[in-house]
Amino acid sequence: MAAYLSRLHHISLHVSNVNKIAYDLVSKFKFDFFAARLTEKTGQYAFRRGSAVFLVNEKSNLVGHELTIPGGQSDEVTSVPSFHLTDNRTRIGDKTSELHEQSLLYDHYPNYSVDTACNVCFEVENVERSFNALRDQGCQILVPPKKVHDDNGFVTYFIIKSVVGNVCHTLLDRSKYHGIFLPQFDELENSSELLSPNASLCPITHFDHITYACPRRSTAEVMKWYEKHFGFQRFFIDSNEDVNEGYVLDQDGIGLRLTAMEYWKCSEMGIKLPFKKSVEPDCKFVIAESLPEQGKNQVDTFLEQHRGPGIQHIGLYTGDIVKTAQTMAKAGVEFFCPPPAYYSEVGKRHEIESAGYDPQKLSEHGILLDTAPDKEATPKPSTERYLLQVFTKPIFAEDTFFLELIERRGATGFGEGNIRALWRSVQAYMENEKEHTEKHKSDSVSLKTGQC
Numbered sequence: 545m546a547a548y549l550s551r552l553h554h555i556s557l558h559v560s561n562v563n564k565i566a567y568d569l570v571s572k573f574k575f576d577f578f579a580a581r582l583t584e585k586t587g588q589y590a591f592r593r594g595s596a597v598f599l600v601n602e603k604s605n606l607v608g609h610e611l612t613i614p615g616g617q618s619d620e621v622t623s624v625p626s627f628h629l630t631d632n633r634t635r636i637g638d639k640t641s642e643l644h645e646q647s648l649l650y651d652h653y654p655n656y657s658v659d660t661a662c663n664v665c666f667e668v669e670n671v672e673r674s675f676n677a678l679r680d681q682g683c684q685i686l687v688p689p690k691k692v693h694d695d696n697g698f699v700t701y702f703i704i705k706s707v708v709g710n711v712c713h714t715l716l717d718r719s720k721y722h723g724i725f726l727p728q729f730d731e732l733e734n735s736s737e738l739l740s741p742n743a744s745l746c747p748i749t750h751f752d753h754i755t756y757a758c759p760r761r762s763t764a765e766v767m768k769w770y771e772k773h774f775g776f777q778r779f780f781i782d783s784n785e786d787v788n789e790g791y792v793l794d795q796d797g798i799g800l801r802l803t804a805m806e807y808w809k810c811s812e813m814g815i816k817l818p819f820k821k822s823v824e825p826d827c828k829f830v831i832a833e834s835l836p837e838q839g840k841n842q843v844d845t846f847l848e849q850h851r852g853p854g855i856q857h858i859g860l861y862t863g864d865i866v867k868t869a870q871t872m873a874k875a876g877v878e879f880f881c882p883p884p885a886y887y888s889e890v891g892k893r894h895e896i897e898s899a900g901y902d903p904q905k906l907s908e909h910g911i912l913l914d915t916a917p918d919k920e921a922t923p924k925p926s927t928e929r930y931l932l933q934v935f936t937k938p939i940f941a942e943d944t945f946f947l948e949l950i951e952r953r954g955a956t957g958f959g960e961g962n963i964r965a966l967w968r969s970v971q972a973y974m975e976n977e978k979e980h981t982e983k984h985k986s987d988s989v990s991l992k993t994g995q996c
């Protein structure tokens with residue numbers, strides 16, 4: 545029996561420069577910094593927008609380290625006020641010393657040499673039952689069941705290693721916890737989502753999908769692992785997709801195999817958000833493999849620079865991609881842009897206009913639009929179904945992890961046109977980057993700057 549996952553709780557990052565990532569998440573991506581845990585040995589910081597929560601863990605033991613998160617850069621956006629975590633150190637230190645708990649909670653040190661997003665944490669209804677089931681199925685246990693409490697109740701959790709590179713999963717039960725995040729975390733004052741000015745400018749509601757970069761011919765093993773242990777089911781990206789081969793794009797320089805999965809409970813009935821009365825849509829998992837015939841590509845680059853398989857990107861769902869991209873670009877987020885011809889090509893122009901968008905507006909930030917094939921529209925409505933996406937440049941020092949904004953207007957899958965356009969823009973960036981490094985042009989304009 546598989547573990548019974550009820551919802552995605554947060555995704556953990558392990559980074560060496562917490563200040564940089566915290567700054568980017570708050571000032572550029574407009575996430576709210578809402579909870580923190582700081583001990584003599586470690587710092588853990590939680591950021592959220594809607595139900596999308598990132599837990600940023602400090603990679604090294606920086607004692608006396610001070611994190612300052614500045615306010616927003618733009619005039620209209622007053623962001624989280626400056627916050628010095630050193631102020632809280634004594635308080636959290638006092639709490640933890642009672643428990644003699646100084647190291648990371650809800651995660652483990654991955655001892656990874658580069659910055660990485662590597663723990664996808666789920667809520668489960670019964671930690672003991674899930675643990676027994678996964679242990680009996682032979683899963684590798686990284687942290688056995690553990691109970692953590694504070695004045696607001698308690699949480700139990702354990703951590704298992706997945707079959708994808710350094711990716712692991714914390715499975716936790718927080719049904720007996722009434723605090724804002726997790727026990728031993730301090731809530732930041734004024735962290736209420738309702739008060740956040742960013743909610744309307746960046747209406748991100750949840751994680752839409754998580755994409756893994758995996759080695760060639762490993763997809764079947766990954767699928768099998770998630771089916772067996774978590775009860776994931778196949779999500780067909782395209783109606784012509786071969787069950788065994790996945791969705792294959794293998795021409796014109798694009799060599800990519802995509803296979804997607806979703807977790808069954810969410811796909812069948814949806815999950816209630818703890819704070820809101822609405823139903824939280826599911827988060828899909830996409831496995832990306834590169835194909836050898838088309839030469840080295842972005843998946844290979846990820847595997848090389850990340851030093852193994854892992855989370856390549858995360859799709860953040862937004863109710864208004866144009867507004868969100870505009871706000872983020874203004875704050876300094878850089879997006880991958882397709883070739884300018886993408887927006888002037890007659891067919892695409894017409895497609896964009898038919899969807900009610902201005903090609904010029906979309907082109908400003910590299911937003912891609914795809915119309916879902918007719919067969920997806922059941923029963924066929926008078927309006928078509930669209931998918932809009934835009935991809936940020938890598939957010940760590942290496943060409944590894946990046947974020948994506950995605951808005952679905954009826955379309956539930958992944959658009960072939962968007963994948964091709966994304967692929968080309970990432971390839972162009974990486975080739976430029978390579979040339980740039982090879983020629984050692986230290987005085988040339990940085991490729992990581994500039995608008996579309």
Ligand SMILES: O=C(O)C(=O)Cc1ccc(O)cc1
Pocket residue numbers: 755802830832842843859933948958959962963966967
């Ligand atoms: O289209 C999406 O959002 C995907 O997630 C598919 C995808 C996966 C990996 C790539 O390198 C490019 C595209």
Ligand SMILES: [Fe+2]
Pocket residue numbers: 753755857858859948
């Ligand atoms: Fe994606």
